Amino acid sequence: MRKLGIVGGTGPESTVDYYQSIISKYQEKAGNKEDLPELLINSINMYKIFTLLENGQTKELADYLTESVKTLEKAGADFVVLTANTSHIVFEQVQQQVSVPMISIVEETYKRTEELGLEKIGLLGTKFTMENDFFQKPFLAGDKTIIVPASNEQQFFHEKIVSELEKGIVDEKTKKAFLGLVAKMIERDGIEGLILGCTELPLIFKPEDLAIPQLNTTEIHVKKIIEVMFDEE
Template identity: 65%
Template sequence: MKKLGMIGGTGPESTVDYYQTIIKMFQERTGSQESLPELLIYSINMYKIFDLLQSGQEEELTEYLAAAVLSLERAGADFAVISANTPHIVFDRVQQKVNIPMISIVEATYRKAKNLRLQKIGLLGTQFTMENDFLKGPFTANGQEVFVPDEDEQQFIHGKIVGELEKGIVKEETKKAFLAISGRMIEQHQIEGLILGCTEFPMIFKPEDLDIPQLNTVEIHVDEIIKMILED
């Protein structure tokens, strides 16, 4: 089995979700409740990531993330992941600076949407994720359409992610507002699926909340992680 190295703390709530989901899925795949994977977690500061992106310092962000992956590499990790969507803005640059392979949450999500034959897809996430093309790119390059909320809604969603979800706060009025935005996107753009492009979103969105598929990027990413761990 391969040893996972995970960049966590991006934010802490989703890091816990990743860990629990990895254990659960690993035991389901191996068929043993007494079977556990070996993994390393390097917890970094998500607020530093936001500050670097806000000030346009993508090269500094690349170096920050690459240093964390290299630490995991030195500690014995066979491969690495970043347990968040937003830092994937510089994923390709980080991969070039390290020696172990990395699994992209973006590519994994694209493959899932392709398997579901989705052509019109909604995307929610931090403002960085919704504004930039790093997550949309694989979809639009292959003829799929990706829709995001309008600018005011993007700012609202981003504020709730940073001010509430990243701190483990879940409010019913926030959930209602997110579902209302999703409903408008379904009606306006006829989206066939919704990318939960923030790894804290499973705290709010539940599968029964919408009548279209939700692409839970945590579960999608973890599925790829387990395949790699179990690979000979």
């Protein structure tokens, strides 16, 4: 069994979700509710990441995440994941500086859109995820279109993610506003699916809320994690 290393704390709510989902999916695949995976969690400071990004310090961010991955590698992790979409801004730089394999949430989400046959997809997340092109690269390479909200809408999503969802707060008024803005994207931009590009967004978006497919990036990531954990090659 391959041992997983998790860079968590980015934010704490999604780290808990990852842990619980991995346990559940692992036991389901193992067919044994009394079996548990051995894994490692290195919880780092989400707010430090936001500060580095606000200041445009992507090299420092890459170094910070690289250090956290190397800690897990030294502790015996066979592969590592970053439990946040925003952290993937520097995923390639981090992977180049470590020896342990890493699974990209972006690449796995792209593969899922391929499986669903989606061509025009909406993307929600922190402003760092929506403003930068790291999430869009594989989609553009695959002749798919990624649609993000308008600039003022992006700021609204970001503020609510940071001030509410990252702290585990689910406000019904916020949910109603989010769904209203997504409805605009469906009508205005013709999106065929929606990427929940922040691992806290499933706290507020539920499958029954929209008529179009929702791509829960945590769920997609965890599915691949379980596959790799059971891969003995």
